[in-house]
Amino acid sequence: MRLVQIITLFLLIITFGVNADGLVVDKVYHPYVTAGEQSVEWRLLSSETSTKNRLGQRFGYGFSLTEDMTLESYLVAERDENNNFGVQAFETELRWMLTEQGQYWADWGLLLEAEIADVDGGRNYEITAGAMFEKEIDKTSLTVNLFVVQEWGETVPNETELEVRAQYRYRYRSEIQPAIELYTGENFIGVGPAIIGLKRFGGKKQLKWELGFITEVAHDGKDHSLRMALEYEF
Amino acid sequence: MKTLNIFLLVVIFTTFDVKSAKDTFYLYLESHLFYPSELVIPANKKVKLIIENKDSTPEEFDSFDLNREKVIYPGRKVTIYIGPLKPGRYEYFGEFNPNTALGTIIVESDRHVH
Numbered sequence: 546m547r548l549v550q551i552i553t554l555f556l557l558i559i560t561f562g563v564n565a566d567g568l569v570v571d572k573v574y575h576p577y578v579t580a581g582e583q584s585v586e587w588r589l590l591s592s593e594t595s596t597k598n599r600l601g602q603r604f605g606y607g608f609s610l611t612e613d614m615t616l617e618s619y620l621v622a623e624r625d626e627n628n629n630f631g632v633q634a635f636e637t638e639l640r641w642m643l644t645e646q647g648q649y650w651a652d653w654g655l656l657l658e659a660e661i662a663d664v665d666g667g668r669n670y671e672i673t674a675g676a677m678f679e680k681e682i683d684k685t686s687l688t689v690n691l692f693v694v695q696e697w698g699e700t701v702p703n704e705t706e707l708e709v710r711a712q713y714r715y716r717y718r719s720e721i722q723p724a725i726e727l728y729t730g731e732n733f734i735g736v737g738p739a740i741i742g743l744k745r746f747g748g749k750k751q752l753k754w755e756l757g758f759i760t761e762v763a764h765d766g767k768d769h770s771l772r773m774a775l776e777y778e779f
Numbered sequence: 780m781k782t783l784n785i786f787l788l789v790v791i792f793t794t795f796d797v798k799s800a801k802d803t804f805y806l807y808l809e810s811h812l813f814y815p816s817e818l819v820i821p822a823n824k825k826v827k828l829i830i831e832n833k834d835s836t837p838e839e840f841d842s843f844d845l846n847r848e849k850v851i852y853p854g855r856k857v858t859i860y861i862g863p864l865k866p867g868r869y870e871y872f873g874e875f876n877p878n879t880a881l882g883t884i885i886v887e888s889d890r891h892v893h
Contacts, residue, residue: 612850
């Protein structure tokens with residue numbers, strides 16, 4: 546486990562002095578990888594405040610590179626300021642399972658993500674690096690993501706953000722796993738219920754679904770986010 | 780930033796391997812059947828389960844009860860860590876041969892485990 550500790554110490558050193566902002570409602574990542582697996586995924590995020598309504602969708606394909614590493618790429622489509630909905634970004638993410646599930650007090654993984662986006666006529670870039678943590682407590686699981694995001698480009702300021710996501714899930718049955726989720730950035734704290742499920746179809750085929758409704762709680766005024774995700778693994 | 784630093788310190792502490800003796804148990808897969816089909820392990824203890832695939836095709840150990848999923852390639856062994864669990868029956872199956880590759884982990888209090 547020395548590798549995890551070295552990587553963590555490195556993150557600890559480089560993240561002193563990082564600032565954070567922004568909305569982070571998306572998905573809570575789990576630190577596990579299944580060997581030989583492929584997946585296609587669709588995610589939707591619809592958020593509404595008293596002044597605007599935002600819509601984002603992403604379509605992804607992923608496959609496991611090794612027994613503990615998986616690569617997934619996404620096309621990201623969002624509605625822009627002029628109400629036009631179209632593909633804005635391409636994103637690739639690498640997830641690395643660092644510890645064997647259940648071996649230590651908690652399970653750990655790393656995520657590295659790179660995004661290239663065309664927004665408001667300018668080319669922007671984003672790199673995300675962070676840790677995924679999961680602790681099993683009887684029939685429940687606590688998952689926490691901590692991501693450091695670096696953005697730069699022609700239409701966004703050069704800045705470093707911090708995102709924390711958490712999910713506390715009750716593994717009631719495979720198809721129905723109620724959860725509470727938390728998403729935070731410097732100016733955003735969102736919390737709300739979610740439901741997660743999984744249906745197996747034989748062989749390696751299975752469908753996972755997630756549905757969550759997150760409400761911003763740090764400020765006055767309306768700010769709700771509905772998130773959905775469907776992932777077919779084969 | 781304080782939150783992040785606390786979080787990262789937690790990583791360091793939670794990945795130290797506690798040198799507690801983990802009991803080790805064995806399963807093997809042959810002709811798409813798990814042997815023994817019922818395995819008794821102690822309650823309230825973390826145990827190490829080594830599974831060997833003697834078949835010529837891969838299998839995936841899958842259990843919602845145990846919250847574990849692990850591919851076992853032909854001729855290879857994998858290690859799965861389970862528990863601490865409460866007494867009870869925990870079902871598992873092989874995802875590629877779910878009609879034959881079935882088994883149960885029976886968790887009993889210490890005095891019943893041999």
